Amino acid sequence: MVIKLNELPEGSKAIIERVELPEGLRERILGMGFIPGKMVEAIKKAPLVDPTVYKVGNFRVSLRSSEASKIYVKPIGPIPLVLCPTNVMCRIVALNGGRRFLNNLKSVGIDVGRRIKILNNEFGRLSMEVDGKVYTIGRGMASKIVVEVLR
Amino acid sequence: MKVDVAICGNPNVGKTSLFNLLTGSRQRVGNWPGVTVTKKEGYKYWKGHEIRFVDLPGTYTLGARSLDEKIARDAIVNGDEDIIVIISDSLSMERGLYLLIQVLEATAKPVIFVINAIDEAKRAGIVIDKLGLERALNVPVVFTSALTGEGIEELCDKILEVYSKPSINQRSFILRYGVEIEEILQKITYRISEQRQFSEYNLRWLAIKFLESDPEITKSLSNVISDVRIPEDVQIEISSTRYQLVSNLLRNFVSESSYDVWSVSDAIDHVFTHKYLGIPIFLAILYMIFKVTFEIAAPLSDLIAAFFDWLSGVFSRLSPNWLASLLSDGIIGGVGSILTFVPNIFILFFMMGFLEETGYFSRAAFVVDRLMYYLKISGRSFISFILGFGCSVPAIMSTRVMEDQRERLVTLLSIPFISCSARLPVYVLIAGTFFGKNAGNAIFSVYFLSIVVTVISILALNKLFFKGVPSPFIVEMPRYRMPTAKNLLVYMWSNGKHFLQKAGTIILVSTVVIWFLSYFPTGDVGNSYAARLGKFIQPMFKVHGFDWRVTTSLIFGISAKEVVVSSYATLVGAEEGSPSLMNTLRSSIDSISAFALMVFVMAYIPCFATLATIKSETGSLKYSVLSIVYTTVVAYILSLIVVVVGKALIT
Numbered sequence: 001m002v003i004k005l006n007e008l009p010e011g012s013k014a015i016i017e018r019v020e021l022p023e024g025l026r027e028r029i030l031g032m033g034f035i036p037g038k039m040v041e042a043i044k045k046a047p048l049v050d051p052t053v054y055k056v057g058n059f060r061v062s063l064r065s066s067e068a069s070k071i072y073v074k075p076i077g078p079i080p081l082v083l084c085p086t087n088v089m090c091r092i093v094a095l096n097g098g099r100r101f102l103n104n105l106k107s108v109g110i111d112v113g114r115r116i117k118i119l120n121n122e123f124g125r126l127s128m129e130v131d132g133k134v135y136t137i138g139r140g141m142a143s144k145i146v147v148e149v150l151r
Numbered sequence: 152m153k154v155d156v157a158i159c160g161n162p163n164v165g166k167t168s169l170f171n172l173l174t175g176s177r178q179r180v181g182n183w184p185g186v187t188v189t190k191k192e193g194y195k196y197w198k199g200h201e202i203r204f205v206d207l208p209g210t211y212t213l214g215a216r217s218l219d220e221k222i223a224r225d226a227i228v229n230g231d232e233d234i235i236v237i238i239s240d241s242l243s244m245e246r247g248l249y250l251l252i253q254v255l256e257a258t259a260k261p262v263i264f265v266i267n268a269i270d271e272a273k274r275a276g277i278v279i280d281k282l283g284l285e286r287a288l289n290v291p292v293v294f295t296s297a298l299t300g301e302g303i304e305e306l307c308d309k310i311l312e313v314y315s316k317p318s319i320n321q322r323s324f325i326l327r328y329g330v331e332i333e334e335i336l337q338k339i340t341y342r343i344s345e346q347r348q349f350s351e352y353n354l355r356w357l358a359i360k361f362l363e364s365d366p367e368i369t370k371s372l373s374n375v376i377s378d379v380r381i382p383e384d385v386q387i388e389i390s391s392t393r394y395q396l397v398s399n400l401l402r403n404f405v406s407e408s409s410y411d412v413w414s415v416s417d418a419i420d421h422v423f424t425h426k427y428l429g430i431p432i433f434l435a436i437l438y439m440i441f442k443v444t445f446e447i448a449a450p451l452s453d454l455i456a457a458f459f460d461w462l463s464g465v466f467s468r469l470s471p472n473w474l475a476s477l478l479s480d481g482i483i484g485g486v487g488s489i490l491t492f493v494p495n496i497f498i499l500f501f502m503m504g505f506l507e508e509t510g511y512f513s514r515a516a517f518v519v520d521r522l523m524y525y526l527k528i529s530g531r532s533f534i535s536f537i538l539g540f541g542c543s544v545p546a547i548m549s550t551r552v553m554e555d556q557r558e559r560l561v562t563l564l565s566i567p568f569i570s571c572s573a574r575l576p577v578y579v580l581i582a583g584t585f586f587g588k589n590a591g592n593a594i595f596s597v598y599f600l601s602i603v604v605t606v607i608s609i610l611a612l613n614k615l616f617f618k619g620v621p622s623p624f625i626v627e628m629p630r631y632r633m634p635t636a637k638n639l640l641v642y643m644w645s646n647g648k649h650f651l652q653k654a655g656t657i658i659l660v661s662t663v664v665i666w667f668l669s670y671f672p673t674g675d676v677g678n679s680y681a682a683r684l685g686k687f688i689q690p691m692f693k694v695h696g697f698d699w700r701v702t703t704s705l706i707f708g709i710s711a712k713e714v715v716v717s718s719y720a721t722l723v724g725a726e727e728g729s730p731s732l733m734n735t736l737r738s739s740i741d742s743i744s745a746f747a748l749m750v751f752v753m754a755y756i757p758c759f760a761t762l763a764t765i766k767s768e769t770g771s772l773k774y775s776v777l778s779i780v781y782t783t784v785v786a787y788i789l790s791l792i793v794v795v796v797g798k799a800l801i802t
């Protein structure tokens with residue numbers, strides 16, 4: 001499953017898949033070590049959310065999301081549900097958020113360990129299937145559900 | 152014998168530190184011909200020979216996508232240097248080796264690979280197999296530390312040895328890129344080998360660069376090899392192959408570190424780039440720079456001013472009269488008022504040096520980058536603009552730390568619109584005279600307008616010069632490090648001394664010219680050439696409601712903005728700050744014109760010191776002239792708008 005580098009959550013790692021920057025920037029980015037097959041980690045977002053510091057090799061580079069969005073990566077380990085493509089089977093590994101939110105989810109049976117699949121992710125709403133039942137939630141909520149892709 | 156050496160490497164690996172250590176104070180800072188990138192040259196005598204060094208801009212690749220890269224590459228490929236020293240950081244050798252490979256591909260000149268900050272590698276328990284690397288790459292390797300001085304002598308010896316015995320550097324380094332690419336490379340090299348104009352280049356390198364779609368090389372080769380099909384992703388393939396070699400080298404010759412060398416940096420960054428603390432800390436640091444530059448320096452500046460006052464008093468007793476006036480009012484007064492900036496500038500550069508060398512500058516840019524993104528420039532220019540509220544001269548000089556040259560030009564030409572402190576006395580006089588208890592609001596609105604104009608100027612210049620392409624913000628975050636005192640002093644001196652040179656040349660000449668205009672032909676200001684010039688241009692400001700005394704004062708204001716007040720006082724024959732000065736001013740213009748005058752002073756021609764700085768920073772008079780025209784047009788139009796709108800509102 002491939003996402004854009006700027007979507008990689010803080011603290012997560014990924015493997016670089018493709019670099020689709022315009023030629024001029026591409027040479028520099030490649031020279032800095034953003035090579036397909038290498039690991040990249042999103043270290044930290046700036047206080048105003050953009051840019052983000054990434055780590056490649058033993059090296060830290062700050063990229064704006066306008067550039068990072070042209071680098072495609074395959075996350076290693078858990079990612080927020082909202083980044084997950086449709087129709088891929090995942091498992092919930094963590095739920096971030098306040099107690100009310102957690103209780104709400106648990107009351108309808110959404111909890112750590114459950115299998116989950118996104119059916120549709122459009123217009124800021126997200127419909128998903130958990131254990132055969134279909135739910136619709138907002139993107140904000142979906143970013144608090146952390147999942148792991150099942151192969 | 153004389154040996155020319157180019158120092159090349161990634162940014163932040165210690166090139167400048169090594170260069171300072173090697174050359175000490177025997178260095179010269181200039182510009183690369185025709186561009187605004189600083190060029191540093193220096194030399195060292197070693198064992199009876201002269202070794203000249205040039206510090207190339209930091210680069211990651213030998214592409215020519217940015218000005219810095221182009222300069223570094225031209226020096227390596229076409230330059231006159233005999234030897235190329237590639238400097239790598241011992242803790243991030245991956246990038247250093249990547250650059251080395253590219254240089255070895257590009258040139259047949261002797262290359263020495265320096266692994267710097269070896270002190271840090273030792274501390275981290277990293278062991279590097281020097282002999283192994285030398286054999287694998289066929290390139291001499293030297294370990295150095297700019298901190299402890301280790302390896303400096305060995306490097307000098309190695310330079311002489313390589314220079315005198317080129318045969319030991321008969322290296323044959325060819326990196327193979329896999330069957331498909333090799334086939335194409337062969338085809339291209341064959342094709343260009345038939346062309347005489349490429350005979351002095353390394354053909355294989357030209358071919359590789361062609362495949363990497365290097366804009367320059369593609370242009371010159373495209374009609375020779377129009378029919379060669381370039382497979383997709385060949386650029387990535389080439390980089391991957393190089394990195395493959397780099398990983399092999401690292402695996403075979405460099406051991407892992409025994410602890411995380413980033414742990415301290417990460418801890419500091421946790422605070423300095425913190426989600427909530429990051430911006431307040433940045434603003435606090437900015438406030439501190441501003442405060443120190445303009446307040447701690449104030450007593451020193453006063454001392455210098457007092458000295459020149461005294462000196463000018465001594466010379467004013469000379470005869471004949473015109474000579475006394477030339478020396479005391481013209482030269483000593485003029486140059487003296489400029490030299491009062493010296494403490495500001497040296498203190499500023501000391502602090503800028505500290506922030507840059509520690510690595511905080513990249514963080515500062517990172518923290519505020521988003522704000523500047525909308526203006527199509529990066530966070531780096533923010534600091535320069537803030538400094539502009541104090542004085543345009545250090546603000547413009549501080550743009551040196553910017554890497555992107557387009558961004559630097561836009562910043563440098565927009566800084567004069569930021570209302571510097573010298574303009575305040577003018578605002579105070581006018582606002583105090585005309586706006587009574589609203590004076591504060593009037594002054595505030597001029598400041599506000601100055602910010603608006605600056606923002607518009609940034610956008611407009613970007614659009615005009617650079618077609619509105621945002622400068623990408625791809626910035627390395629180096630490890631935090633404690634700078635050495637030597638580096639800071641060299642930084643302060645080499646940057647600050649430019650200003651002293653200017654005071655002795657261009658500013659001296661300008662002050663003499665201004666003096667001449669105000670003294671001749673009769674010795675009476677009211678009748679001088681300057682006054683005639685003022686009367687001559689006055690009709691242009693008729694709509695504004697400025698009389699000839701105002702326009703003449705504005706002409707004098709070009710030497711320094713605060714002079715507008717004192718020359719007006721002289722012209723009307725009143726004491727500065729006296730009630731009669733206010734009365735005369737009140738009787739000669741109305742309040743709408745008064746506000747227009749404030750706006751005009753805010754925007755029009757930067758002072759001589761600023762113009763001279765623009766010239767020396769860009770290396771070309773063109774930009775000073777551009778700045779004069781540009782600011783005057785803006786000032787004229789703005790003040791005109793004030794008058795027209797003001798009148799319309801009243802009626």
Ligand SMILES: Nc1nc2c(ncn2[C@@H]2O[C@H](COP(=O)(O)OP(=O)(O)O)[C@@H](O)[C@H]2O)c(=O)[nH]1
Nearest residue numbers: 162163164165166167168268296297298508634
């Ligand atoms: N510990 C250590 N620090 C170094 C060494 N060389 C440079 N530095 C520090 O690294 C930082 C960047 O050095 P600089 O010379 O500006 O790098 P440049 O960008 O390559 O010119 C400065 O803070 C230096 O004090 C070294 O050999 N050892």
Ligand SMILES: [Mg+2]
Nearest residue numbers: 163166167168
């Ligand atoms: Mg440097």
